Amino acid sequence: MVLSCGKTQDSGTRVLCPVCSGDLKEILKEEERAFTITVTQDLYVVEYGSNVTMECKFPVTTPLNLHVLVVYWEMGEKKVIQFVNGKEDLKVQHSSYSQRAHLLKDQLILGKAALQITDVKLQDAGVYHCLISYGGADYKRITLKVNAPYRKINQRISVDLDTSEHELTCQAEGYPEAEVTWTSSDHRVLNGKTTITSSERDEKLLNVTSTLRVNTTANEIFYCTFRRSGFEENSTSELVIPEPPTIPRNKRTHWAILGAILLLFVALAVVVCLQRNVRMMDVEKCVTQDMNSKKQNAAQFEET
Known part of the structure; x- marks a missing residue:
């Protein structure tokens, strides 16, 4: 832990401040022995994405002098x-704690240095040091585990x-790596195919997808x-094979009527086309006869 001691200009009270090399035990030996901080618990286990509040308690006199109080929370080098x-x-x-880690100021007057971390990440897990200086100095270690x-x-x-095979897929995110087991309703263990990739939400979170292909019937x-190694808690999902899709009788009737109407339109279209063709042939015949008649009249006129 990288800390040193110095004196404030006004009160002469010794406080903690960061330096390049750490010798916290020597510093604390110089502080008043009466000052001791305590913790309500030294281990916190929380779920990923939840919130956690870890606290250290220190002796406080009324009123609390905030300008003399010094509080540090550190995790490793962070x-x-x-x-x-x-x-x-x-x-x-x-930066990894930006907008997520806060000191609860309203708890200070109660003698509590409470660190609140929201939306807990996997990388938040580790050993935290709570360091407090207020007339004397002390520190405590608190471990945070993320499940x-x-x-x-x-x-x-x-x-x-x-192939008429059913493909069943289960997908979930968590940590650490999980093994996926497939079983049937009669407790037979089946062989599925599992793939593991990194989650897009958190670089340490794993995306586990498992697929099972089976020949089966409806309602199976x-x-x-x-299952995660070293953890008692398992997560199970039930998959029920659905009934094959069927078309209701009234829908079949509607389709039949629609088909008949469609055929009628096709037949009418054919009749119209045939009539148009006949008319075109009649027109062409009339034009041809008219042209022949004109040619005959012209020939007779020339002869006369």
């Missing part, structure tokens, strides 16, 4: 919270028209189960 001179310094906050179960399972059922039930 600065999560730096509260000095009565305000939070967001310029030093690590990402494959709880939301998306399913799809389709039919291969060439199959199950896909996502």
Whole structure:
């Protein structure tokens, strides 16, 4: 932990501030032994995407002097919270916590340095250090674990028209890698094909898709189960083979009527076309006869 000690110009109170090399234990030896911070719990286990509030308690006198109080929350080399001179310094906050990590100011007067992280990510997991200086100095370690179960399972059922096989698909996101097991309603274990890719939502989150192809009948039930090694919680989804699509009797009647009307229109179109052809032939015949008549009249006129 990278910290050092210095004195404020006004109060002469020793406070914590970042330096290049860390020797936190030596610093704390110089501070007043009476100042001790405590934690309500040193381990938090939360689900991915949820919110978490971790807190350290420190002895406080009334009224609280915020300009003397110094609070640091850090995770490894990442600065999560730096509260000095009565305000939070967001310029030093690590980018991965931007807009998600906050110090609950209203809890400070109660002697609580509460760190709230919203929309928890997998990379938020780790050991956090809560460091407080207020007349004395102390720190505590708190571990955050993030659980990402494959709880939301998306399913799809389709039919291969060439083979009449049903293709069953289960897809879910979580962490760590999960094994997908397919079983039938009579508890037979079936062989599916599973692919694993990275999630588009979170680089550490895994997208697991498993597909099963079976020859089966309607109303048969199959199950896909996502299992993570080292975790007791499993996620299972039930897939029921649907009935094949059927056309209701009234719809069949409508189709028959529509087909008959269509045939009638086709027949009428053929008749109209034939009539037009006959008329064209009659016109051509009349024109030809008229031309021949004119030619005969012209020939007779020349002879006379």
